[in-house]
Amino acid sequence: MPTPITASPSATEIILIRHGETDWNRELRFQGHIDVPLNDMGHEQARRLGLRLAGETVQHLLSSDLMRAQQTAAPAAQQLSLSVLTRVSLREQNFGLVEGMRADEIQNLHPRAWEQWLEFREDHAMPEGENARDFHARIMGALGDIAALHAGQCVLVVTHGGVLDMVWRTANGLGLSGPRRSDIPNAGFNRVRIADAAVPTSIEILDWADTRHLDDLPAQPTYDQTRHLPKR
Template sequence: MTRILLARHGETDWNRLGRWQGHADPPLNEAGLSQAAELAERLAGDGIAAVYSSDLVRASETARVVADRLGLDVVEDARLREIDVGSWSGLTRAEVEQRFPEGYARWLDGEIGHDGETREELTERVVGAVERIAAAHPENTILVVTHGGAIRALRRHAAGDPGDPIENCGTSSLELVDGVLRVRAA
C-alpha cells in the first residue's frame, strides 16, 4: 500500500478575491506562504518519502516550502494542474454570472459551465498521474501538492463523492492498494 497525502496549495490574491484560477499562474501571497510553512510543520513527522507538485507556481511554491523542511526535492508534473476553466479564468463569480449566465447556472447546478476542460478530462488526467506516481513509491508515503478541483476529482474517483471543498493548505489522504485508489480512513 502506498499512502498519498493530497495538499491544496496556499492562498493567492486571486483566491482572496474569489477569481477563477484554472491554469492561470498567480503566486502565493503572504498568507499562502504562511499556510505553506504551517503545512510543512504539520507534515514534518509523517515520514514522507517524496514530494510531487502541479507545475503551476501556487502549488510548486507550496511544495517547495514543505520539501525544504523535509529535506526533499520537488518533482513537478503538469498532469497535477487544476481544471482548465477556459474563458472564466481570472473572473469573479459575479463577472462569470454577468458574462456567461447559462454556464453559471449550470455550474450552480453542479455541472461544468465553462468552456475549458470537462470533469472527465480532469479526472482522467489527475487520476492517471497519481496512480503512476504512487506505483513508483510502493509502501511509502508521498505528498502531492495540487489544487481543489484536482483533489475533488481524485476523491470522486476513489470514493464516488468529492467531499467538501478543501481549504488552502488543507489535506486529504488516499491510498493505492493493488493498483486501486481509495480514500484512506482517518
C-alpha cells in the same frame, strides 16, 4: 461509506495538500491554469505546513507545476530534505475563457455558460475549458502513475482544490455531477491510500481536511458551490 480497503505492502500512501491562499482565492476568482502566486497568508500557511510535515516519513515530493503549488511545497521540501518534482498532470481543472473571473463577472459576460455551470454536470465545461469527466480521468491517471512508481512508499503531493474534490468523490463512491460537498481548505492536510496502482480509483481516505497547524489564523475564503443552487 465504502468498505475500507485492506492495506498491502504494495499500497501507496499519498499526502495530498491543496496549495496555500492566493489573492484570487480571497477574491473568489476561478484560477484554473493561470499562474497565480501565494499571498502573504499563503506563505504563512505553507511555512506552518512545512513544520507540520517535519515528522512524516516521505520518500518523494511531487507538485503541480503552477507557482502557487510549488511555493506551498517549498517549506515542506526543506523540512523533509527532498527535491520538488513538478507534474503538469496535477494542475487544477482548466476553466477556459472564464479563468481569472468572479462568479458575477461570468454571469455578466458568459450568462449561458454560467447557467450550465449551475447544473453541475460531469460533461459540461466552461467555454474552451475542461469538463469534469476529462478532469477526473487526468487526475486518476496521474495518481495511478504515482502509485505505480512508488508502490509501498509515502508520497507528498501538492496540488489544487479541484484535484482533491475528484479524489474525495472517488473514494466515497460518488459521481462527478453535482456541486462540491467536501471540505478542502488551503494548505490542509489530507492522507489517502491507493491499494492497487492498476486501479487508481481504489482510494481509501485516512485523514481529511486537518488544519490544526493553521489554528489561530484568520478564516479562509470559501467558494461554496451549493449557495448558487436554486432555492427549493
